[in-house]
Amino acid sequence: MLDATTHHVSTDEQHRRTASCRIREITVTPVAFADPPLLNSVGVHEPFALRAIIVVHTENGHYGLGETYGDEAHVARLRRAAEELIGADPFNLNLIARLVSQSLAQDDGQGGHGTGGMVTTTSLDDRVLSAFNVACLDIQGKILGLPVSTLLGGCVREHVDFSGYLFYKWANHPGQEPDRWGAAVDPAGIVSQARIMVNDYGFRALKLKGGVFPPDLEAEAVEALHQEFPDIPLRLDPNGVWSVPTAIKVGHRLESSLEYLEDPCLSIADNAAVRAEVALPLATNMCVVAFDDLPPAIEAKAVDIVLSDHHFWGGLSRSKLLSGMAETFGLRLSMHSNSHLGISFAAMIHLAAATENIDYACDTHWPWKREEDDVIVPGVLSIHEGRVKVPTAPGLGIELDVQALARMHQQYLDCGLRQRNDTGYMQSIDPSYELKSPRW
Incomplete structure (x- = not known):
């Protein structure tokens, strides 16, 4: 298990640590977890929900965690963005945002919303950036000895x-x-x-x-x-x-x-x-x-x-x-x-x-x-x-359980789902179901 704890450090020590902090590696791991049959306006939740787990590693041995949607198209975007961020400073959040946008320059923006088709007009750049922003703040807090709040x-x-x-x-x-x-x-x-x-x-x-x-x-x-x-x-x-x-x-x-x-x-x-x-x-x-x-x-x-x-x-x-x-x-x-x-x-x-x-x-x-x-x-x-x-x-203030991550990634591989589709799942059970808006 990776240790999320550290100690409060002096200002000089903070400067020394942040000066040597660059992103060395980013892993993007899709996972699946059991989901009940919860009904909504576009159908019903499938037996598994999908998420993607981001782990950002720095040259000086720290790591930061992010989590976002696990639809296949979204995971592909996350991996393209991750390649752009290697060598970047996790304290430079403006640069992180620019690099993420750069990775999406040729993207059509279609698919990978992860919300079952209910919300599809979110900003593509912001949707991809979010997990990296959280992970970088997690790293900052660990280096400085401060909670994200x-x-x-x-x-x-x-x-x-x-x-x-x-x-x-x-x-x-x-x-x-x-x-x-x-x-x-x-x-x-x-x-x-x-x-x-x-x-x-x-x-x-x-x-x-x-x-x-x-x-x-x-x-x-x-x-x-x-x-x-x-x-x-x-x-x-x-x-x-x-x-x-x-x-x-x-x-x-x-x-x-x-x-x-x-x-x-x-x-x-x-x-x-x-x-x-x-x-x-x-x-x-x-x-x-x-x-x-x-x-x-x-x-x-x-x-x-x-x-x-x-x-x-x-x-x-x-x-x-x-x-x-x-x-x-x-x-x-x-x-x-x-x-x-x-x-x-x-x-x-x-x-x-x-x-x-x-x-x-x-x-x-x-x-x-x-x-x-x-x-x-x-x-x-x-x-x-x-x-x-x-x-x-x-x-x-949390720790990654590496074994649990591996187990839930295997669950993702085994479940066969690659995108959230509440409507398709409902129609597989009730072929007469139609997607309507407004419905009433």
């Missing part, structure tokens, strides 16, 4: 709050045994799932992934959650598959039940039309997913909350830039989640810890992952009372 400006909170992420789901993948969560295909099933989230993890906010069943049924599930947990803030995310009239109707119905409504419609214009008619705040991780999206969204008054995601926005450094823009224009922030492992979780925690206006509980898929499915040494990251203590060891 300090490099991002310092902690404004010692714990980061997360929301319990509820999904409609089947009891099992076809041919597999039922999992511990059981089925959730109606309001009673969603409430039962929420009880596990609250009892086992202490979540003090809950989010339901919608866009699966007719909106009235999903509104009924939210109302059942509100009745069961009257003091817990609730969110509903239809993933942009409602029409404007449907979103306005359901928005009015749930004004007293929801903390905010996330992406009722897909476009900035449609969400602006909904926001003009309902009192609920609107959040997004679909119509504002890159810096180019901010001016039209702000002008249209389409959303109140941007769900930041460092995998979309170019890593932790550019996510801090987003937080400054949000503060300037009166937007609030939370954090979006995709199926992830411990490296991404640690990065999310450091970013939220150092970003004052990420003041809503953040999303996470962490409870849906099996404990044995990770590439980091366990014991650092855990959810208690709905929150996670911010690591204080240098860098991200």
Whole structure:
């Protein structure tokens, strides 16, 4: 196992160490981990989720970790970028960003989004840069003896709050045994799932992934959650598959039940039309997913909350830039989640810890992952009372488990999946399933 700990060093020692720090080698390893049959607006999760693990090694013996999407096209881009970064200074984040962009100059930008087709308009450069930015900050922290949260400006909170992420789901993948969560295909099933989230993890906010069943049924599930947990803030995310009239109707119905409504419609214009008619705040991780999206969204008054995601926005450094823009224009922030492992979780925690206006509980898929499915040494990251203590060891504060990485790469090779395809998997089970937007 590689050791992520170091000691605080003097200023002279810091200068000496950083002067000899160059990137010597980068490995990009795709991995797979078990994923439950979670339903969403474009289909259902496949039996395995894919991620790519980045390990950046320096000449002076340090290493940094990054994690991102594992689709085959994305992995190919990561490897091209990695070749450009050999010999670069991991403290020169501007150079790192330029070299990544240079590696993508001839790329068509198609494919490899890793989000099941739900979010496809993110910046290609930022999507590839993100894992390298995190890894370089991890290296910086280890060399300087400082946690990444300090490099991002310092902690404004010692714990980061997360929301319990509820999904409609089947009891099992076809041919597999039922999992511990059981089925959730109606309001009673969603409430039962929420009880596990609250009892086992202490979540003090809950989010339901919608866009699966007719909106009235999903509104009924939210109302059942509100009745069961009257003091817990609730969110509903239809993933942009409602029409404007449907979103306005359901928005009015749930004004007293929801903390905010996330992406009722897909476009900035449609969400602006909904926001003009309902009192609920609107959040997004679909119509504002890159810096180019901010001016039209702000002008249209389409959303109140941007769900930041460092995998979309170019890593932790550019996510801090987003937080400054949000503060300037009166937007609030939370954090979006995709199926992830411990490296991404640690990065999310450091970013939220150092970003004052990420003041809503953040999303996470962490409870849906099996404990044995990770590439980091366990014991650092855990959810208690709905929150996670911010690591204080240098860098991200986590260690790579080399044996686990090899095991999960073999799992990737064995599972046969090379891209995420929620729609294709659903259609293999239900040939009549059609992808529609808006669906209702």
